[in-house]
Amino acid sequence: MNTIEQDIAALLTRVQNMRPLVHNITNVVVTNFTANGLLALGASPVMAYAPEEVADMAKIAGAVVLNIGTLSTPQVEAMILAGKSANQHGVPVLLDPVGAGATQFRTESAQRILREVQVALIRGNGAEIANLVGEATDIKGVDAGESSAGTNADIALLAARKFNTVAAITGKEDVISDGARCLVISGGDALLTQVTGAGCLLTSVLGAFAAVEPDILLAGTAGLTYYGAAAARAAERTAAQGPGSFQIALLDELAKLYPHSIKGYAAIAEAGVKAAGGDE
Numbered sequence: 001m002n003t004i005e006q007d008i009a010a011l012l013t014r015v016q017n018m019r020p021l022v023h024n025i026t027n028v029v030v031t032n033f034t035a036n037g038l039l040a041l042g043a044s045p046v047m048a049y050a051p052e053e054v055a056d057m058a059k060i061a062g063a064v065v066l067n068i069g070t071l072s073t074p075q076v077e078a079m080i081l082a083g084k085s086a087n088q089h090g091v092p093v094l095l096d097p098v099g100a101g102a103t104q105f106r107t108e109s110a111q112r113i114l115r116e117v118q119v120a121l122i123r124g125n126g127a128e129i130a131n132l133v134g135e136a137t138d139i140k141g142v143d144a145g146e147s148s149a150g151t152n153a154d155i156a157l158l159a160a161r162k163f164n165t166v167a168a169i170t171g172k173e174d175v176i177s178d179g180a181r182c183l184v185i186s187g188g189d190a191l192l193t194q195v196t197g198a199g200c201l202l203t204s205v206l207g208a209f210a211a212v213e214p215d216i217l218l219a220g221t222a223g224l225t226y227y228g229a230a231a232a233r234a235a236e237r238t239a240a241q242g243p244g245s246f247q248i249a250l251l252d253e254l255a256k257l258y259p260h261s262i263k264g265y266a267a268i269a270e271a272g273v274k275a276a277g278g279d280e
């Protein structure tokens with residue numbers, strides 16, 4: 001194994017040993033799947049939404065995950081309360097800007113969270129992140145169309161710089177950037193697009209890794225790589241049967257992950273990116 005593979009292997013072990021508490025304020029579609037996926041990975045999920053308690057829950061969590069999939073104004077207010085509390089207590093905050101670009105309310109809510117909360121990592125599909133940085137891309141509902149890893153690498157770099165965060169864009173290949181470097185992760189399977197919330201669960205999985213590692217680019221890379229490997233392994237077992245079996249197999253494979261699970265199932269490479277932003 002090369003160095004980055006050793007580094008991410010250590011993080012998987014840390015998640016499994018430390019069982020970090022991940023506080024999710026997420027959407028009604030994916031709540032149960034997200035909790036089960038975090039449990040399978042070895043993390044400890046909690047969903048807490050009430051404005052009366054979100055600040056208290058955020059401060060005892062290892063990470064806070066904000067997901068705007070079925071947002072309302074009161075819920076966005078609760079997300080900001082949780083996010084600010086997390087910021088004050090050194091707890092990393094992750095944002096999944098579900099459907100940003102599809103409606104003005106979603107775009108503006110995601111941008112408001114990014115203004116009022118220091119977000120450690122944002123993860124979305126290509127259209128969501130492009131819309132947030134003002135590179136309008138077609139989006140229908142909450143699913144993106146296909147876009148290339150090359151383009152996504154440039155947009156991730158731009159998003160990371162604009163929002164002073166780590167930005168991950170997922171799709172056939174995933175890219176992740178801290179505004180300086182950009183990595184491309186291959187793995188996963190197209191069946192992931194047939195399971196609603198595969199992206200939402202992934203953002204919470206990234207939260208579990210961010211809870212155990214302050215280098216968020218490394219934590220994010222670890223989460224993307226192990227999730228991609230679990231999905232590829234699940235697809236290998238269940239592809240002929242369809243999305244229902246695959247969803248269950250994904251939970252099983254998340255529970256079976258060990259440091260070498262990525263071998264032959266997921267890979268990490270450095271991306272060549274354009275000098276977007278003009279400060280290099």
Ligand SMILES: Nc1ncnc2c1ncn2[C@@H]1O[C@H](COP(=O)(O)OP(=O)(O)OP(=O)(O)O)[C@@H](O)[C@H]1O
Pocket residue numbers: 098124125126142143144170171172173174187188189190191192193195196197198199200201202227228
């Ligand atoms: N064509 C594909 N082939 C392989 N893996 C894919 C493909 N499309 C997406 N994925 C994987 O699916 C997972 C979710 O990414 P995706 O970009 O579909 O999220 P999303 O659009 O936010 O999903 P959702 O809104 O359903 O939660 C990631 O692990 C990604 O790598």
Ligand SMILES: Cc1ncsc1CCO
Pocket residue numbers: 027029030069070098142196197200
């Ligand atoms: C289908 C759907 N609608 C709002 S959130 C969600 C889950 C996938 O993001």
Ligand SMILES: [Mg+2]
Pocket residue numbers: 096098099124125142199200
């Ligand atoms: Mg999504």
